[in-house]
Amino acid sequence: MPKKIGHSIDGIEEYDNPIPRWLMWLFYLTILIAVVYLIVYPGFWRGLSGWSSAKMYEEEVARAEKRYAALRPKGVDVYALINDQKAIEEGRQIFARNCAPCHGAQALGDTGIGPNLADKEWIYGGKPDMIVKTITEGTANGMPSWASQLGAAKIAKVAAFVHSLGGGE
Numbered sequence: 001m002p003k004k005i006g007h008s009i010d011g012i013e014e015y016d017n018p019i020p021r022w023l024m025w026l027f028y029l030t031i032l033i034a035v036v037y038l039i040v041y042p043g044f045w046r047g048l049s050g051w052s053s054a055k056m057y058e059e060e061v062a063r064a065e066k067r068y069a070a071l072r073p074k075g076v077d078v079y080a081l082i083n084d085q086k087a088i089e090e091g092r093q094i095f096a097r098n099c100a101p102c103h104g105a106q107a108l109g110d111t112g113i114g115p116n117l118a119d120k121e122w123i124y125g126g127k128p129d130m131i132v133k134t135i136t137e138g139t140a141n142g143m144p145s146w147a148s149q150l151g152a153a154k155i156a157k158v159a160a161f162v163h164s165l166g167g168g169e
């Protein structure tokens with residue numbers, strides 16, 4: 001018969017039983033797991049496994065990068081096109097179809113809608129990347145955005161053409 005602790009409160013008595021063995025083993029097991037964990041993972045030191053949250057993040061980003069890179073539109077380097085006669089010729093045709101109605105067939109601004117693109121006066125800048133930006137995004141004063149209609153490749157070509165008209169910086 002287990003020992004009683006020997007006091008009685010409102011008639012309630014307590015046995016002096018040891019903690020059940022299985023519970024003690026469970027307790028030792030948690031200590032063991034903690035020690036193993038601190039050896040394998042960073043805690044007191046960098047850990048045997050070399051795991052770190054920063055590394056895990058980088059690996060995940062690298063994996064996502066690999067998976068989605070194909071879906072991202074490739075950047076078009078307009079600077080590679082400004083001396084490319086073939087690209088400029090294609091740009092001339094894109095211009096005739098899409099831009100001439102507002103900027104004039106010679107891009108001289110003689111329609112009274114869009115400004116002259118063949119002079120050295122620029123509102124938004126005459127460097128190739130600035131011209132690309134204006135065409136891609138459009139402006140608040142009546143220049144439409146061409147991003148969805150033409151796409152990056154055609155915009156780069158038409159920008160190379162505009163740049164070639166004489167006013168490009």
Ligand code: HEC
Pocket residue numbers: 094095098099100101102103113114115117121122123124125131134135139140141142143144146158159162
């Ligand atoms: C609906 C008429 C219209 C069409 C079509 C149009 N533009 Fe424009 N564009 C304008 C107007 C208006 C401006 C002046 C915008 C401003 O002052 O904000 C302008 C401005 C520009 C500028 C900036 C000029 C500067 O001085 O900085 C460029 C570059 C340009 N257009 C190129 C193009 C190209 C290339 C196309 C064809 C893909 C095109 N535009 C089609 C009306 C048009």
